[in-house]
Amino acid sequence: MSDKRSPLADIIGLMRIEDPGREELTARCVELTHAVYPHHQVHGQYCTIHEYVECPPELTYDYLRQGHHLEEWTCSLRDFAPTGIPGLWVGRDRIEEDTRIYCRVVANPEAMTVDYHCSWDQGEKLWMIYLMRVLPALDVLGRPGSVIVWTNCRHPYYDVNPHPELAPRPDRPWVGDYWDLFYAGHTLEMNNLKAILEHRHRNGLPIGIPAPGTGRTP
Template identity: 55%
Template sequence: MATTPAQLADIPGLIRCETTPPDQLLAQCQEMTKEQYSHQEVYGDYCPIQMYVDCPPEDVFDYLCNINNLDEYTVSTRSFEPTDTPGLYVGWDLLAPDTRIYMRLLPNRETMTLDYHCAWDQGEELWMRYFFRVLPAQEVLGKPGSVVLWVNCHHKYYDKNPYPELAPSPDRIWVGDLWPLFYAGHLAELDNLRRILEHRHAAGLPTSVAPDPEVTS
């Protein structure tokens, strides 16, 4: 049974055609739309980026699922190796001296979604989350290739290191100090990914040149 207007009547602030005339609805949408937005308004709590990649979606997804490819397209994460914990890897983040980064990849091939769970300094609480989805561009843009969506959320730990005793030095920069630059940094990384994949796809080369570790899907 569908929801009736009476069941929503006591919820303030809803904007629905049943209670808001079309001209008023359009006027409200115009008020909510600005010509300019501050960086904080757009990227304060969430950092979404997206990009078209002229490469088949299955190849893009496979590339992202290979943790060794972070050495290629990311700005600073390098040399991941398996830990004694199944599925957990540890590498280096060159943004800060002597900083270890732990990583777990959680892919879903059916929906072509991939979550990177990671954290600096320790692998027990992987609170840094990077969410990817690869869309077939033919379905959403009407042309071959892929659309890559990438979202990061501003976890409260970005504001304060929850494990300061694990930092290699007390004056080491904290990853959260860089949050205002996340959009630019991630955009550069996504553009790196695009350039690598488009170059190899156009040349008929394998998408990945790094060995492909097993990733549970």
């Protein structure tokens, strides 16, 4: 006699329509749906924002993958220059005085993902990772343009600076002190990104700007 027991039977906590059933599954979804959510529940461990942009996805991706454009659309990242290590760049995060930020861009043209691997003060372990994906809006919204999805995960180093000895001064605030403002700050930056891309596309201008210096693409 064959054993038809589900391979999922021993996994505790699953909610599937087969068990406990449609009514209880629906009731659980209603229970999890609220009119108001605490900030820590929505943004405590992850920070995700998204935006529609009236600019073709290929052009949007191409703009994002060129790291020197961070100096245009971010609120505070400026003055990137090569470190001497291929692909690794260092700039200033002007949100705090004399703070260096290191950055490496990891991009995938097929999936149109652009990940900025960054860190304050040192470039050996790039643990601040800004994950971005460009979606063709025609596929997901039924209209031309792009949808940009941007996610940050709360790495433990946001809570504790792993290299306090590298800070420019002992009283310099740490990047993790700003975590509760990430959603608001990244929303401002996404608005910048949208405004730049839409303005240039609408007016027939080149989407990107020439990289300063020779081969400067952080």
